[in-house]
Amino acid sequence: MRPALIAVAHGSRDPRSARTVHALLDVVRAERPDLDVRAAFLDLSAPRVGDVLSAVHADGHREAVIVPLLLGSAFHAKVDLPAVVAEAGARLPGLRLRTADVLGPDPLLESAALDRLAETGATTADSELGVVLAGVGSAHAPANRLVARVAERWQQRTSWAGAVAAFATAAEPDVPAAISLLRERGARRIAVAFWFLAPGLLTDRVIDAVETHAAGDSPLIAAPMADSPAVAELVLTRHAQALDRDEDTTGVA
Template identity: 35%
Template sequence: MTTLVACSHGTRSPVGRQVVAAIVEAVRAELPDVDVRPAFVDVEEPEIGGVVAGVTGPLVVVPLLLSRGYHTKVDIARAVGTRADAVQTAPLGPHPLMSEVLVARLAETLGPEGLRPGDHLVLAAAGSSEAVAAVDVEATAADLRRHVSVPVSVGFAAGATPRIADAVTQARSDGAARVVCLSYVLAPGHFADVVRAAGADLTTAPLGADPRIARIVADRFAAALRESGRV
């Protein structure tokens, strides 16, 4: 039996920790016959290297991260590289289901009125010094544009430009009557706070423990099993 290691960043936010724990539980419900273990790259324990070392038998590490970046390239890759029977999947995004989650959070924020002419959406991501992270966020934005009828731009809390506040300002300069930040972070914590402080008219909640997040994890796991010849 192949173990699934769900590896998230880690946060000091108690609510953020609860959300990540709920996501792991949702993955267990989605894959009841699979041993699902949490791990973290920073702040929290158990640390990814120790979890990988402690698993008996083959394992698949699914990053509970929204794009490729330093943690997928270095921290997780280093841990996975210590074992020939370990595989690392792509992160949660981009994925077709991610736009559905974002649209659901948007609907919760807008209420029955929904989007209106003059609205502009800023997909507000954490950001990374790794350029590939911005590529992944842009891919998510491109998919999101197929689901909404208003402009979508991107902004980053750190590590890349434009910064979220600058993206909000640019949207207004371009004529937006209302700017909505889509909080493209998994759970409450530092980056969610940065998104909320960016000056948008409205800001959605983080993605949270949406059932579709667990489905993305299950999809990544199944794809890894197929590609490794374990199914």
């Protein structure tokens, strides 16, 4: 049997998040019908990672690749997921486990976010547009810096008045501060792109802030990234890269 692909998302109390993950994996399955592709969640949603790995083992698989649906290597990637995988490896000695890299950073993610933004009618030639790139926010500074670097690249490669990263929680600037900065740079209209895979409570918080602080300008609000074909392509790329490694791993590179 080919190694199963276990896509692991964080999980959310908002049911839209899990639905979006399952829709993403439907695209992955359509691209690779030869693979056994399953969803798992670290917290707040079912099924949990350990339960999925037990089921994969019971179904006869002797190898599985865990693909973290995480955008950066923060706490969940460095601590939570390796602990769960290590526990499953000890409990299921007949199942060889490999863990792929997290999804970000990668040009395919940037393409996905830009594709979603373009669907709102935003163009890269609009010199009066200011773009907020909204990320979750983390106590792990490098994860926030990753989002900021994406916004900086957009600033350099477009004619926009500006592109600024903002965070829904745990980091600065927040959305109102980012909008103020874009106004100072000459933006007359505001758009928000999401460095999120799926909608949820935090994306709602971002939208509320944008609509409050840029309400008079009819802000353009993009969708999160997961329904982009580029994300499905990236999931399969991470799976293939993990299989190309010679050694087993129970951590996220």
